[in-house]
Amino acid sequence: IMYLINLVTLIGFCLVKMTTKNQELTLLVLTPLPILAITIYTVNTIINKRSEKVQSLLSDLTTNAQESYSGIRVIKSFVQEKAMLGFFTKNSEAYRQNAVALAKTEAIYFPSMTLLIGLSTLLTIYVGSKMAIVDPINNVGLIVEFVIYINMLTFPVSAIGWTASMIQRAAASQKRINEFLQTKPEINDSKALSTHIPYGKILFDRVTFTYPHTGITALKNVSIAIEPGEKWMLLGKTGSGKTTLAQLLLRCFQPENGSITWGGHALDTIPLHHLRKCISYVPQDGFLFSDTVANNIAFGVSGQANQTAIE
Known part of the structure; x- marks a missing residue:
């Protein structure tokens, strides 16, 4: 000036x-x-x-x-x-x-x-x-x-x-x-109404998903019910849809057909912050930030993680 x-x-x-x-x-x-x-x-x-x-x-x-x-x-x-x-x-x-x-x-x-x-x-x-x-x-x-x-x-x-x-x-x-x-994300909180912390049965009801860029249908009419306290292991060959299920639960993608609910609430009515805060997800492709090993391990932890938690 x-x-x-x-x-x-x-x-x-x-x-x-x-x-x-x-x-x-x-x-x-x-x-x-x-x-x-x-x-x-x-x-x-x-x-x-x-x-x-x-x-x-x-x-x-x-x-x-x-x-x-x-x-x-x-x-x-x-x-x-x-x-x-x-x-x-x-x-x-x-x-x-x-x-x-x-x-x-x-x-x-x-x-x-x-x-x-x-x-x-x-x-x-x-x-x-x-x-x-x-x-x-x-x-x-x-x-x-x-x-x-x-x-x-x-x-x-x-x-x-x-x-x-x-x-x-x-x-x-x-x-x-x-x-x-200025790019607007395809997945947003436009329908988010509930602010409660997700808890209860996770239900995949006739879920179908096709990757838009490749045209590959990863899931077709898949239905799964996971009760609270249950432990599940999904096994299958490469490309069978295991990772896709996890990413749909995280709302990285939106199902083409069918619905996914958690505790009776549709995922698109739960704010993304609350939803993803309640899920621990380890991706199959590892990535390290330009930081210390301790900070990479504690990535996503609220506040300062102590040495015991890191170990």
Whole structure:
């Protein structure tokens, strides 16, 4: 805010003083400024689009690299090193071309601003010299004064262009962040009415679930009743639906058909926080956060877990 007030004050001061001294010369000197404003708007639009493209390509490049590192064993097992290298090379080249195009745009942008500001100085000297020939006593000092004002305006105008360029880059990055922040979860508490802690019989009543992205039906008309205090073990081959049952109970997914109730209450009427707080779930795919072993073990425990609880 301080810099903004400083720029506005400086620009206003220069324009007022210039207009007071000589209105005709002021209009001639400021002639390149509308062109500069159009240039800033046009180039910033281009920078925004290219920055957005560069951010997207960088995301694809890093994703490609991360998948290659994580799945290196699979890649080597299927002898796909050359294919993955080809994908990475293609993504790298696309990123390089767009990054160079963005750099070229910015490389032309700032010298163009300096050129237009320099034209104002040239106009001042050219028109002012003609005026000085007619009346050297009164107009020589006026020329010097106008040149000083233009030099004082050089930094504010350049700062506006530089700031506009930074804003466009930030806007492109923020747009990608907003895509995640504004994504609404498919599973929510829109129907949640009960605030009680779930307890009682867990009932799967003719539950059917098909994974939407693959079309694989993991469960079909499955009915299970688990009474309080009972212990169950689900056995089955890979893909038989064991994990799907657990994830449906956690409401990671919504059943396609049928219903799931806990203590006589439908799961979608129980707030997610209360539901998942009452379930201990160990996923089959392990994941470690960048933290101590103790904190990873105590993840999800309310408050500070003591050493005995961790052991």
